[in-house]
Amino acid sequence: MTQTDTAFMYLAAMQKPDFHTICRFRSTHLGPIKEIFSQVVTFCKEMDMIGSSISIDGTKIKANASPRQSKSSDAIEKEIDKILKESIETDKYEDEIYGGSTPYQIPEELVDKKKRLEKIKAAKKQLDEEKLKKVNITDNDARIMKHKDGSKKPSYNCQVAVDEKEQIIVAAEVVNEENDLHQMEPMIQNVKNTLGCKPTIVLADAGYFSYENLEFLQEEGIDAYIPDNFYKAEKEGKTRKFRKALFKYDEEKDCFHCPAAFEIPFTRIQKRKGEPDLRFYVCSYCSQCVLKNACTMSEKRTITRDPREHLMKDMRTKLNTEKGTEKYQKRMSTVEPVFGQMKHDRGFREFLLRGKRKTGIEFVMMCTVHNIKKIADFIKREGKNLKGMLKMIVGGGSKGWNKGEFERE
Ligand code: SF4
Structure with a gap:
């Protein structure tokens, strides 16, 4: 367009960058591109x-990147072994042809394999460091x-x-x-x-x-x-079991009252890293309750309480x-x-x-x-x-x- 469209010719000050130049500019100028966005x-x-x-x-x-290039640790190790075996075979073949003398150039096939091996090894390193299940060989950062x-x-x-x-x-x-x-x-x-x-x-x-x-x-x-x-499922009444909002919290007794009017007492605390403790309340009357099928699949209904729950209430x-x-x-x-x-x-x-x-x-x-x-x-x-x-x-x-x-x- 910088060669055929007057508007683009004017904007490019008569310069005619080819696609390589544009591509290079695009992939190396994060700072200026972010600055243009800001402007x-x-x-x-x-x-x-x-x-x-x-x-x-x-x-x-x-x-x-292709989904087929996303590989687990085992698959990567197998591929590394395969490439190394193939490289040894190629080396042997080269030795047979050239003897002890060194060829002027590494065969293209071997260069490709070496590049692939480097990529795979980098992917494996990332997989181990970030404890990922799978990593993509073509684009290591993609998930x-x-x-x-x-x-x-x-x-x-x-x-x-x-x-x-x-x-x-x-x-x-x-x-x-x-x-x-x-x-x-x-x-x-x-x-x-x-x-x-x-x-x-x-x-x-x-x-x-x-x-x-x-x-x-x-x-x-x-x-x-x-x-x-x-929020949405409860508002539209799409929840299959009794939602938590139906269990009324009693601050004085530190317990919940369930829809069948039973008292659910506090039983234990779960310590969490960087978050307030989670409090658990377990009902002991479920086995004799007529509403059990509508309430829980478990033996006993458990309600948890986070001290920040008032934020959710206020938001709702x-x-x-x-x-x-x-x-x-x-x-x-x-x-x-x-x-x-x-x-x-x-x-x-x-x-x-x-x-x-x-x-x-x-x-x-x-x-x-x-x-x-x-x-x-x-x-x-x-x-x-x-x-x-x-x-x-x-x-x-x-x-x-x-x-x-x-x-x-
Ligand atoms: S199943 Fe348990 S928690 Fe649920 S309503 Fe019945 S008694 Fe209450």
Whole structure:
């Protein structure tokens, strides 16, 4: 396009980089690419395209690696043995042909084997160090993850924080942890780094629910809307057994009262690393109870109690209000379309680069493209003059950050 399209020729200042140059640039310039992402987000902020509420979510994108190359420790050791045996055979064959003299070049076959062996050994080292069940030989950083269609592929978990106002991605990160649970804190930090301020409202699905996350958001003074894993099923009455909410806690006696009106006493404590003790309450009347089939499959029903459970209770109460339901519903229409536009409209279903660092660059580039497209749509829709706006921002005549909507750090 830098040779045929006038607009691209102008933008590239008549330079004609070939695909190798572009590819090299893309895989080595994480810093500048992140900086461009930040500048585009700042521009959106100046254009008043960013509000106060963000939705955080993750999607799995397939790594540039075959699932067949994901191997266990045993399989890797077998392959190492096989390659070493084949190399010895090739060496013998070479000796027969060349005798004691050294050939000028190592045969190509042997060079390939050596490269493969190095890759496998690196993968084995990672597998042992990180205590993984399997590791992918082609892309050691990728992990087998379950996709929405049920398939399992070597993939990365791509996290985004999307602003509600114009679906601008304000933070993006690639991680190789399948679960979203530990991504809340880094993503909020990421948002702060890009915007220079924290959001006032955060929406996320049950994958982000943990007492640690709720406590963190509370400390940050962020109004969070995150349901727990059983919230939806319990609200829709889809739980097969008596849900925990039906067991009333008696603070004075430190016991629960079950639906059959029996008292369930405290029995033991489970110590947990880095978390408060978990308290167990076990019922002794289940064997004689007429409601047992609806309550438990076990001999005795056990109820656990975490001292932070009031956080879940408060969250459920908040989500059940009209305002809470309305706010949480916004999550779907904010972040889900962004993944749809990336995957369906732009065909971003698989990474072209390998390794966590390089896939991180590729993803940030995709997010920058997404934001630029949103700016173009916004200018068209609002009938704004881009040239005038750029002049205003570059000349320092902008009206500044959205101080009223975002709390400055
Ligand atoms: S099964 Fe046990 S815990 Fe459940 S309702 Fe009956 S007595 Fe209560």
